[in-house]
Amino acid sequence: MQLLRLTRTRRAALIGLAGALAVSLTGCAQSQRDEAGGGGSGGTMVFGDTGNxxxxxxxxxxxxxxxxxxxxxxxxxxxxxxxxxxxxxxxxxxxxxxxxxxxxxxxxxxxxxxxxxxxxxxxxxxxxxxxxxxxxxxxxxxxxxxxxxxxxxxxxxxxxxxxxxxxxxxxxxxxxxxxxxxxxxxxxxxxxxxxxxxxxxxxxxxxxxxxxxxxxxxxxxxxxxxxxxxxxxxxPFKFESWDQGKGEITLVRNDTSAEPAKLDKLVFKVIPDENARKQALKAGDIQGYDFPAPADYGLLRNEGEQVLIRPSFNVLYLGINQAGNPKLQDVRVRQALAYGINRDQFVKSKLAEGSEVATEFVPKAVEGYTDDVAKYPYDQAKAKQLLAEAGASNLTLKFYYPTEVTRPYMPNPADTFTAISEDLKAIGITIQPVAEPWNGGYKDDVQKFHKQDIHLLGWTGDYNDAGNFVGTFFGREKPEFGFNNPALFSALSAADAAPPGDQHAKAYQAANKQIMDYLPAIPIAYPTPAIVVGPKIKGVVASPLTDERFNNVTIG
The missing domain is CATH 3.90.76.10 (Dipeptide-binding Protein; Domain 1)
Incomplete structure (x- = not known):
């Protein structure tokens, strides 16, 4: 199959076009519900956050x-x-x-x-x-x-x-x-x-x-x-207060800014439950929130809300900690996990429109992506065979997953855990679930203290470079993954230092091949998250980087 190779400029342009289309397709929504503030500039916008x-x-x-x-x-x-x-x-x-x-x-x-x-x-x-x-x-x-x-x-x-x-x-x-x-x-x-x-x-x-x-x-x-x-x-804003008991952070317009905000106040209200955020929007308690459930996109649009879909610029993965369980140091065991997960079914049933199965840790929009990597399609029989060959047919794994959060790459962590754990149970693996709050120790436990065998995590790109994905994950020895692979570290270091352009992209493509052969973790999906705002909110532009800024927001 011949691949269409896009330059960095063209890829960025496509990302921008997709964002613009999302806005134009949803910007005509109508609603009779009153919003806070009003009359163009000024007023207060309350935004529903997923976590503290x-x-x-x-x-x-x-x-x-x-x-x-x-x-x-x-x-x-x-x-x-x-x-x-x-x-x-x-x-x-x-x-x-x-x-x-x-x-x-x-x-x-x-x-x-x-x-x-x-x-x-x-x-x-x-x-x-x-x-x-x-x-x-x-x-x-x-x-x-x-x-x-x-x-x-x-x-x-x-x-x-x-x-x-x-x-x-x-x-x-x-x-x-x-x-x-x-x-x-x-x-x-x-x-x-x-x-x-x-x-x-x-x-x-x-x-x-x-x-x-x-x-x-x-x-x-x-x-x-x-x-x-x-x-x-x-x-454009400056800090005023953080009421941790109420879960509210209040910012006010910074009049010393070169470009002060149009709003008087911007309040972030922490509402961990996605359905509660949706109800708060309907009630007018908030004027927007992030990461609506994919199944709600149509309903929200029908009710007059603006659902702004971000182009995919992220990856959801199943992390593997080789230091946590010696069996996971055998590549056949890691391959068995990959073959044992029905990623196609997961993407179709749990993620938003436009989401795709991930074949590597770099999204398609990023320079350095290549389709020429080892693939692991769903194959229960092959997964069981690999486990048997590795002497791991009775494998038990501590599976960590987060609670009290919704992430761009993981709209519902509990649903994601359930789907993947059921797939792994079906190939004979015993799962010991460990659920922890996102800001209550989860990230430190899986990324610093390597308490897990496997875990759910992901990444939304911060900038358009493959090193921000694979370099961040696998550029050096880290407790999250618990492996030491000097050849891979060297390849990623060389790619990072390669001159911009084709040489830089090709170096990362070669590194991506090494990564998917070694399989230090399992890429699951490239989700397309959304942000939703009320019909009277103007000026929000959906960002592939989740880099929405509210300095130009008005309430009309």
Whole structure:
């Protein structure tokens, strides 16, 4: 079968077109229900969140519910054009790499201030980069997931942190020019500069509230008051309050922003149950929510709501922890799990329109995807045969799955667990279910403390580069997967450093082949999540990156 190869530009354009079509097809919905606020600009929008944020300092986060909130308050140097994965200016009006891509020069937007009134300038940019690089303490470094993935190491690595730092230094050439020096080229740039974790924050506030203080007690982490109450950026909104008892985070318009929000207030109300979010929208208690159940798309449209479908830019996977159970170190056992899961049936019965079975860990829209990988179609007989050959016919696995959350790649974790566990039971595997709250220890248990044998997780791309998927998952030894494969790590490192263009894409295609032969985890699906808003809400643009910003929202 001949494959159509799309350039990065064409892929990004298709993503943007799909988002625009979703908006145009749903924007004509009508409803008689009143919304909060009204009359164009001003008013309050209440948005239903699926779970509590972790806190609000993005450098210590890798959680989508947290980033949804911090994106409204904090700006990055570069951002994604609404509805696409294309790059556009934000705090930097221009970014220029040197010939060897080891130096990046940022021309900054003039006259910008943080919400505390202090100036945003090149010195502030360098303060932020130096803060991340010089972060002290094993607890703090362990929580800097994105920094570790992109910049690889610290001035002094502590705890489990390792690797040679990508970052070298930052120079404030003048107030409007920041020069970033790297020890080596990084293929993730410039796209990785859009990451919420690399948002610019006020040096004054960071120092005043001791933002770098992170402590660990057992499996739990705690942060300074800055992370909970005083996060300070240049964005269209600023922090007002977090009522953890009521599950409400309130932001207000930041009048010092270069582009203040049109709304007066933006409230995020935590409603973990999807049906409860739907009922709250109907009652007018909220004006929008994320991740409606796929089965509800038609009903919501018929009731006048706007269902904005995001193009697929994510992957759902079954994680495998080889350190948790020696049997899982046998590739035949991992292959048996893959053959034993009826992914076609799962996608058709549990996921939204447009979702597809995943054949690898890179979505089709991302450079580096290739169809030329080992496939594992549903085959119970082959799965049982492989288990028998490996001496694992009586295999017992601790299967972890999250509760109190809905993710873009996993609209209903309990349903996903049930479907996959029943398939695995059918090939003779005994399943020991372990359910944990998403923000109550689940991610730490499966990603840091490797308590599981298998687990459900996924990823929504942060930027348009294959390294943001497979490099994040398998670029180095991690407790989540519990394996050491130097050849694979080397291949991914080489792909990351390959020059942009065909050489970069082909290097990741080759790495994807290695991954699917080794099978460190099992890709399940490429879902197409949606966001829903009421008929009077204008200005929400569905993003493949779940990067919806509410600065241009009006209530009419």
């Amino acid at each position: 944020p972790k806190m609000f300092d993005p450098v210590f986060n890798d959680d989508g519910e947290t980033f949804r909130i911090t994106r409204q308050m904090l700006d990055t140097l570069i951002q994604n054009k609404p509805g696409t994965a294309e790059l556009e200016p934000s705090l930097a009006t221009k970014w220029e790499p040197s010939n060897d891509s080891k130096t990046w020069t940022f021309t900054l937007k003039p006259g910008v201030k943080f919400s505390d009134g202090t100036p945003f300038d090149a010195a502030a940019v360098c303060f932020n980069f130096n803060r991340w690089y010089n972060m002290k303490g094993a607890a703090a470094q362990s929580q800097m997931i994105y920094y570790g993935d992109v910049f690889e190491g610290f001035a002094k690595n502590e705890g489990d942190a390792g690797g040679s730092p990508v970052y070298k230094s930052c120079e404030a050439k003048d107030a409007g020019t920041a020069v970033l020096n790297l020890n080596k080229a990084k293929g993730a740039f410039p796209a990785a500069f859009t990451l919420p974790s690399f948002a610019m924050q006020s040096p004054t506030a960071l120092k005043q509230y001791d933002a770098d203080k992170v402590t660990q007690s057992g499996d739990s982490f705690s942060y300074s008051d800055y992370a909970y109450k005083h996060v300070t950026g240049t964005g």
